Amino acid sequence: MTHPIVDPEADRHVVLCDPPEIAGGLSRLDARVRQDLAWLDLPAENWVPGRVSDGQQVRDVVVIGGGMAGLAVSGTLMRYGVRNHVVYDREGVGAEGPWLGYARMRTLRSPKSLPGPCLGVPSLTFRAWYEARFGDEAWAALVRIPRATWMEYLVWLRRVLDLPVRNDSELTAVAARDDGLLALTMRHAGHEERVLCRHLVLATGRDGLGGAYVPPAIAALPRGLYAHSSDRIDFAALRGRRVAVVGGGASAMDNAATALEAGAARVDLLIRRKDLPRVNKFTGIGSPGVVQGFVGLPDGWKWRFLDYTLGAQTPPPRPSTLRVSRHDNAYFHLGCALQSVAEQDGALRIATSRGVLDTDFLIAATGFVTDMTRRPEFAAFADKVRRWGDRFRPDAADMPSGRINAELAGAPDLGPGFAFQEREEGCAPYLRQIHCFCFPATLSHGKVSGDIPAISDGADRLARHLAQSLFVADRAIHYRNLQDFATPELLGDEWRDTPLPQPA
Structure with missing residues (x-):
């Protein structure tokens, strides 16, 4: 497998190839994982009393989304003995998450050394897997993790932990029942089936509670003339054509570069800001303190941290930007806000704050919006979920941007x-049985439900809560089990009763 990447420190294109696989390396690592889990006495035995309703098994937890977050949740539930759970993903095996879909960066942006979804077990880290497959020298030479290689690691993680993931299964509806269960309608292989569960986890990614945001001026165009950066785009069809990309973030750079590499005649990046942000602010304070402490901040401070971060914006990675600028037919237009777009003889005329641009195709790298009403599967409860804007009004000190941020106001206000x-x-x-373990949880819980650095911490926080909730709900059963337990430690033949000696 070949993974071309951009040299992170130079404006030049290099091609790196995976080294030869170490013979038997993964088999030895699989055995090490089994040994590590055995030493930790994992996975724990199931302790949750089983339930049957209407003649079918009730799942204790259903996880929607089999990407990195869903796998981390599943693995941690196994760790805590909540084994009667299932993970559903609408994509096929190996296509879960964005990695082989709309993610178009050549390499991950996170440092290669981060433990990621390893559940606190060293032999489950990406480094352990990579060294087992390619060797220690290959690890030392690796600068950044190729995107496809990361997906391969996640597939291995699922396999070695034997996680209960069911692919090609899409959630289409959620309904609450009078008996306290949730009834899910799942579509699998063209057929619908009903699944009953006690808790539902939405590990549905960046757009997990809404979808792609496309500015109205673009959305009004014929669908064949534009795409959102998260769409499946036929870049080969853009060969020899003019392409405009709206946005200046990481996805804008990745899509622009992909179009250029596919042979686009020219690519124009329309960037509203007068300059690209230079500093990734949140990275600068990354620490276990932030991971564990953010959730405990007063509401005003949570808002203040994220309002400042969103206002500063995250810069596109240097390698991604160089991947675009190395092309002579790439053009950066800063301070260039889109004003209107119109079709003209099968092409597009874009009016901007800097003038008019004619192009053939437009890619909106304009991010995502949290709006549960856009998701038909959430129709039964979307309008009942409390958002931050429903109960919290930041004061001036909490708003470094000087205005109420609509993205933060629309974020779900999550509990424990x-x-x-x-x-x-x-x-x-x-609603307390439905859990948001995806990007919109950030304002309530911090960056622990979507990004690689703290995904295991977030999954542990969620799984502990689920285990606690299940135990509390079944307390009468556990108490009865306590009363009924009668396996003796002593049989009565271990001692002989003797009288006290009489005084002289």
């Missing part, structure tokens, strides 16, 4: 265990 809360008390008590 990433659980949704009711917009109005009593309107949907079952």
Whole structure:
């Protein structure tokens, strides 16, 4: 497998290839994983009392999304003995998450040394897997993790942990039942089936509670003339054509570079800001303190941290930007806000704050929006979920940007265990059984539900809450089991009763 990447420190294109696989390396690592888990007495035995309703097994937890976050949650549930769970993903095996879909960077942006979704077990880290497959020298030479290689690692992680993932399965509806269970409608292989569960985890990624944001001026165009950066784009069809990319973030650079490498005649980047941001602010304070402490901040401070970060914006990675600028037919237009777009003889005329641009195809690298009403599978409860804007009003000190940030105001206001809360008390008590383990959880819990650095910490926080909730709900059963337990430690023949000696 060949993984071309951009030299991170120079404006030149290099091609790196995976080294030859170490013979038997992965087999030895698999054995090491089994040994490590055995030493830790994992996975724990299932302790949650089973339930049957309407003649079918009730799942204790259903996880929607079999990408990195979903795998981390599943592995941690196994660690805590919540084994009656299942993970569903709408894609096929090996296509879960964005890595082989709309992610178009050549390499990951996270440092290669981060433990990621290893669940605290060293032999489950990417480094352990990479060294087992390619050797120590290959690890030392690796600068950044190729995107496809990361996906291969996740497939291995699922296999070696024997996680219960079911592919080609899409959630289409959620309904609350009078008996306290959730009824899910799943579409699998063209057929619908009903799944009953006690808790539902939405590990659905960056757009997990909404979808792609496309500015109205672009959305009004014929669909064949534009795409969002998260769409499946036929870049080969852009060969010899003019392409405009709206945006200046990482996805804008990745899509522009992909179009250029596919042979686009020219690519124009329309960037509203007068300059690209230079500093990734949140990276500068990354620490276990932030991971564990953010969730405990007062609401105003949570808002202040994220309002400042969003205002500063995250710069596109240097390698991604160089991947674009190395092409002579790439053009950066800063301070160039899109004003209107119109079709003209099968092409596009774009009016901007800097003038008019004619192009053939437009890619909107304009991010995502949290709006649960856009997702038909959430129709039963989307309007009942409490958002931050429903109950919190930041004061001036909490708003470095000087205005109320609509993205933050629309974020779900989550309780312990990433659980949704009711917009109005009593309107949907079952929301505490639905857990948001995807990007929109950031304002409530910090960056622990989507990014590589803290995904294991977030999964552990969620799984602990789920285990606690299941135990508390079944407390009468566990108490009865306590009373009924009668396996003796002593048989009565271990001693002989003797009288006290009489005084002289």
